[in-house]
Amino acid sequence: MANKHPRAPLDYLNMPAMKAWLAGVFIFLYTPLLILILFSFNDSKANIVWKGFTLKWYVKAFENTQLREALLNSLLIAGVCTIISVVLGALMAFVFWRFKFPFKGPLESGMSLPIVVPEICFGVAVLMFFAKLNFPNDLPYPFNLTQIILAHVTFAFPFVAIVVRARLEGFNQELEAAALDLGATPYQAFRDVIIPHMKPGLIAGALLAFTLSLDDFVITFFASGPGTITFPVKVYSMVRFSVTPEVNAASTIIIVITVIATVLALRAQSATSAKAN
Amino acid sequence: MKDWREDKTFFRATIALPVIWFFIFFVIPMAIVWAYSVGENVGPVDVAITGTFANYAKAFAPEVLKVMGDSIWLAALTTLICLVVAFPVALAMTFADDKQKTWLLLLIMLPFWTNLLIRTYALIAVMRTSGVINTGLEGLHGLLMTVGLPLGSFEPLPLLYNKFAVVVGLVYVHLPFMVLPLYAALDRLDKSLIEASLDLGAGHLETIRRVIVPLAAPGIAAGLVITFIPALGAYLTPDLLGGPDDLMIASLIERQFKRANDWPFGAALSFILMYITLLFFAVRAFLERKGGKVGAH
Numbered sequence: 001m002a003n004k005h006p007r008a009p010l011d012y013l014n015m016p017a018m019k020a021w022l023a024g025v026f027i028f029l030y031t032p033l034l035i036l037i038l039f040s041f042n043d044s045k046a047n048i049v050w051k052g053f054t055l056k057w058y059v060k061a062f063e064n065t066q067l068r069e070a071l072l073n074s075l076l077i078a079g080v081c082t083i084i085s086v087v088l089g090a091l092m093a094f095v096f097w098r099f100k101f102p103f104k105g106p107l108e109s110g111m112s113l114p115i116v117v118p119e120i121c122f123g124v125a126v127l128m129f130f131a132k133l134n135f136p137n138d139l140p141y142p143f144n145l146t147q148i149i150l151a152h153v154t155f156a157f158p159f160v161a162i163v164v165r166a167r168l169e170g171f172n173q174e175l176e177a178a179a180l181d182l183g184a185t186p187y188q189a190f191r192d193v194i195i196p197h198m199k200p201g202l203i204a205g206a207l208l209a210f211t212l213s214l215d216d217f218v219i220t221f222f223a224s225g226p227g228t229i230t231f232p233v234k235v236y237s238m239v240r241f242s243v244t245p246e247v248n249a250a251s252t253i254i255i256v257i258t259v260i261a262t263v264l265a266l267r268a269q270s271a272t273s274a275k276a277n
Numbered sequence: 278m279k280d281w282r283e284d285k286t287f288f289r290a291t292i293a294l295p296v297i298w299f300f301i302f303f304v305i306p307m308a309i310v311w312a313y314s315v316g317e318n319v320g321p322v323d324v325a326i327t328g329t330f331a332n333y334a335k336a337f338a339p340e341v342l343k344v345m346g347d348s349i350w351l352a353a354l355t356t357l358i359c360l361v362v363a364f365p366v367a368l369a370m371t372f373a374d375d376k377q378k379t380w381l382l383l384l385i386m387l388p389f390w391t392n393l394l395i396r397t398y399a400l401i402a403v404m405r406t407s408g409v410i411n412t413g414l415e416g417l418h419g420l421l422m423t424v425g426l427p428l429g430s431f432e433p434l435p436l437l438y439n440k441f442a443v444v445v446g447l448v449y450v451h452l453p454f455m456v457l458p459l460y461a462a463l464d465r466l467d468k469s470l471i472e473a474s475l476d477l478g479a480g481h482l483e484t485i486r487r488v489i490v491p492l493a494a495p496g497i498a499a500g501l502v503i504t505f506i507p508a509l510g511a512y513l514t515p516d517l518l519g520g521p522d523d524l525m526i527a528s529l530i531e532r533q534f535k536r537a538n539d540w541p542f543g544a545a546l547s548f549i550l551m552y553i554t555l556l557f558f559a560v561r562a563f564l565e566r567k568g569g570k571v572g573a574h
Contacts, residue, residue, distance in 0.1 A: 013369045013377060021365045022381075029388050029452065032399035035409055039402070049412075092295040099288050101281035111299050116558055117307075118510025120527040121547045124534060125306035128544070132309055154302040157295065186287055215392045218512050218527075222534070232394045239398050239517065243405065251395040262390045266383060 037255065040248035057249035067250055070234035077145050077230065078213040081152040085209040086202055088153065089160025093201075094194070096161075097168045112162075114155040123222035126151045130223065137225035144228050151223040152213040159212060160205035167201025168194075200268045207265035211258060313544035324541055332545035341529070341546075348525040351440065351515070352508040355447040359455040359504050360497070362448070367459035368489075371466070382460075389453035397517050400446055404436040404518075411436070438520035446514040454504045462496015463489070495565055502561040506554050526550055 012018050040058070044051035061067055096108055114122065130147050139146065171194070179189040217232035224233065231254065238247050281288040314333070316326040335341065370381045388396060403409045411433040418431045436442060466489065474484040490497065512527035519525070526546065533543025 011372060012365075013373045018365060018369050022369055025362060025366055025452075026384060028449070029384075032403045032449075033388065033391065033396070036395070036399040036402060088295045088298055091291045095288070095292045095295070098279060099281045099284075099292075100278050101288065101292075107296070110304075111295070114299075114303055116506070116554060118507070118527070118550055118554055120510055120512050120530050121310070121551050121554075122303075122306075124530060124543060124547045125303075125310045127534060128309045128313060128540065129302075129306035150302055154298065157298070161295075186284060190287075211390055215390075217394050232392065235394050235398065236513075236517075239394070239401065243398070243402050247398065248402075251392070251398065254392050254395060258391050259387065262387060263383075266386070270379075 033255065036248050037252045040245055040252045042245060045245060057245040058253075060246050061249040061253075064246065066229065067231075067234055067238075067246070070229045070231045071250065071253075073145060073229065074214055074231035076142060077148050077152060078210045080145075080149050081156055081213040082206050082209045084149075084153045085157040085160050086206045088157040089205055089209070090164050090198060090202060092157065092161040093164035093168055094190075094198075097165055112158050114158050115162075119216075119218040122151075122155060123219040126154075126219060127222040138227070144225060147223045147225065148220050148228065148230065151219050152216060155216075155219065156209040156212045160209050163205040163208060164198055164201040167198055167204075171197050203268040204265045207261045207268070211261050211265075214254070214258070310544045310547055313541050314548045316541045316544075318539065318541060332541045333549070335542055336546060336549055344524045344529050345526060345549075347440075347523070348509055351443055351447065351523075351525065352505050352511075355444055355451060355508045356455075356501055356505045358444070358448050359452055360459075360500065363452060363455040363459055363500070366456050367463050368485075370456075370460050371463040372468075385453050385456050393450060393513055396450060397446060397513055400442075400449060401437065401517065404442060404445070406433045406435075406437070408436070410434070437518060438523075440519065440523050442518040443515045443523050443525075446518040447508045447511060450511070450514055451504050451508050454507060455500045458496055458500040458503055459493070462493040462499070465496075466492050495567075498564045499561055502557050506557055509553065510550055 013022075041053050041055070042050055043054040043056070092111065096104070126147070135147060138144070175197075176189050176193050179193045180186070184192065215232070217236060220230050220233055221236075224230065231250070235247055235250065238244065312326050313324055315328050315330065316324045317329055317331065319325045336345070366381070366385070370378055373381060401408070405411070414434065415431050418428060422428055470488055470492070471484055474488045475481070479487065509525075510527050511525060512531060515523055515525040516528050516531075527550075530543050530546045530550070533539045533546065537543075
């Protein structure tokens with residue numbers, strides 16, 4: 001940073017060429033998003049010229065019943081998906097961390113497949129699965145979201161398992177041994193020693209599951225019945241027709257939610273690695 | 278690590294839920310797709326599982342091959358651009374101090390966590406005919422005209438709905454996929470080797486080419502696979518940013534289910550994409566094992 005000192009040979013970050021490159025990359029990554037946010041406050045519908053500050057697109061977005069419904073659906077789906085994914089992911093992480101058992105290797109690779117399989121392939125599979133089951137498409141709200149939630153949990157919980165597993169690797173096994181020595185049952189040791197240790201991992205995993213669910217378009221597109229709509233599906237249909245400041249406003253709300261979730265997740269995760277070291 | 282027999286009840290209680298969930302909602306749906314991929318349409322809604330390979334054979338029709346070729350080519354180009362763009366970023370991150378590292382990571386990750394649809398939409402708003410770039414260019418054009426340059430009338434650049442837009446979109450979306458594995462690989466390097474190379478008179482570019490790249494090869498390979506695979510299977514970006522001639526595999530699969538209603542063919546295409554994905558991951562695992570052995574010396 002300080003130019004008083006000569007630059008060390010490996011201090012690539014302070015090379016002017018490198019600074020220019022980084023600036024270019026971040027301009028590329030952030031300009032579209034910043035413009036999107038900026039124009040959600042622009043008092044002009046079609047024009048991209050700045051006409052003054054307004055909040056009317058936010059009011060409009062909130063008055064748009066379908067958009068509001070879609071946003072609430074997405075948040076509800078993400079919430080339920082997070083709870084189930086955290087439970088399943090934590091159990092999965094724990095089992096693979098704690099026990100040796102036959103077919104462990106293949107099962108572990110198999111269960112991380114939902115992470116690597118292209119979204120479109122899993123989306124198609126979910127569509128065919130519910131079609132084969134003759135799963136009812138006309139359940140009353142909120143049960144019409146069941147298919148989407150089931151699908152989201154399936155791809156989200158292996159991600160949670162990875163995060164929680166990383167946290168468990170830093171666990172001092174002697175703590176559990178001490179608890180058992182002092183008369184705790186294995187279940188009590190799990191509840192009172194291991195779960196508290198898992199906690200930052202559980203929080204990071206929960207936020208990850210929440211964002212993954214909120215972000216998903218492709219799988220939802222295939223899993224949802226004709227009447228159910230989520231935020232990405234609604235935005236998709238709006239974007240197909242035109243670019244409107246209303247979509248900008250709704251997107252800005254989602255960006256704010258995501259940024260908050262990301263910062264919280266990174267905090268939880270850095271607490272994880274700091275303690276593990 | 279304990280043997281499961283030491284604590285059978287606890288083992289069963291913890292493993293049951295995730296495994297049952299995985300089998301019901303992942304293995305069975307995938308098995309259904311696989312079964313359909315060897316089936317044929319026998320009515321408007323009925324499919325008979327006949328064990329035919331006709332659906333896979335259909336994937337070799339010229340128009341389908343063209344889509345596959347385009348997809349592979351667009352994904353490969355995206356991966357290459359990502360590598361070139363991300364390498365210096367990863368290098369800078371590696372040698373930054375802890376605080377700068379955290380910030381750079383956060384800046385790279387934030388767009389990655391932002392809704393994919395929103396990011397694609399943001400690109401549309403920038404690149405469309407009356408978008409920020411074209412309006413800016415039009416303004417510049419007008420300015421140059423008033424200064425007296427004979428430029429003729431302004432033609433907006435066709436930035437959207439072509440392969441250019443698809444590649445820009447794919448790079449935009451997949452850049453973090455490349456930065457993170459590269460950073461992970463570079464961060465593990467023995468920095469004294471790089472210092473030695475510089476001390477002994479090699480320039481920065483030569484050091485990168487002859488020391489850093491060979492040592493970080495497994496990480497680079499990981500970055501290539503991790504970027505290429507999602508780019509190959511991308512649905513939203515080519516669908517929204519590409520024109521009618523810029524189909525990629527995922528859109529072709531989607532069509533078989535929504536418009537064309539040829540589920541067995543769609544299932545076969547989906548499995549072809551799966552096989553390509555798994556093949557790449559197998560290659561990566563192989564390279565990693567090989568890299569691990571080299572590193573152990």
